Amino acid sequence: MFLFTVTKPGLRQAGALALCAVCLCGTVAAAVHFSGDAVAAAAPVTATVETTQDIGTYFTGYGFETDLSSAAVDKVKIPKKWDDSFTAFNQVVQESGLDLGSYKGKTVEKWTLLCPQLSTGDKDTYCVLLVYKTKPVGAYLLEKPSGEVSGLVTAAKTAAEADGVEIEYPED
Structure with a gap:
């Protein structure tokens, strides 16, 4: 009782x-x-990222399937002083609802996972998530060998339009 x-x-x-x-x-x-057939434009709220599976789930929220077996992690430092190119890079990152501005001078983990659906024979596309103390602080797509970066929302919209799916984006 x-x-x-x-x-x-x-x-x-x-x-x-x-x-x-x-x-x-x-x-x-x-x-x-x-x-209906709308695709969500924002990833599910991920308070912490502790495993490779959490990173895969983050990108799945944007409609990108990742190859978890290709996961690689590096340590990178966010510069204290930004030039125009890093400011432009941060604008790409901001597309995912994240911002590197509060992390100037900090060292973050850079997780890279292959995105097979966007890769072709002559180029590979990687989903990249920047994590500071288990908190996602930046996300973008990286194309190799060109080194071109793109925002998650733009890439998700382009991929969905190619598949003929209507996209709905929440108001900010």
């Missing part, structure tokens, strides 16, 4: 939590019902 005592403030908190859960379920149900 269990005895459970709830005080009035505790009851109010439990009620508020239940109300939030019902609203969230309703919102998700409505989004699923009215989404």
Whole structure:
């Protein structure tokens, strides 16, 4: 037998939590019902990245399948002073809802995974996630051997349009 005592403030908190859960379920149900063939433009909220699987899940949220067996990690340092090219690079990163501005001078992990769906015989495309203390701080696509970088939203939109799928982007 269990005895459970709830005080009035505790009851109010439990009620508020239940109300939030019902609203969230309703919102998700409505989004699923009215989404049709739309592709989500934002990755699921990932508070921490601790495993290669977490990184694969991050990119799957943008519609990119990754080859987890190709995962590689390096340490890179975000420069303290930015020139025009690094500022432009940060604008590409900002497309994923992340920003490197708060990480100037910090060393981050650079996770690189092959993206087979965007790779062809003459070029390979890699999904790159920059992680600082298990927190994603930057994401982009890297094309090799050219070294060209592109934003996740732009690439997802291009890939979806090639497949004939309608894209819906949330308002910022």
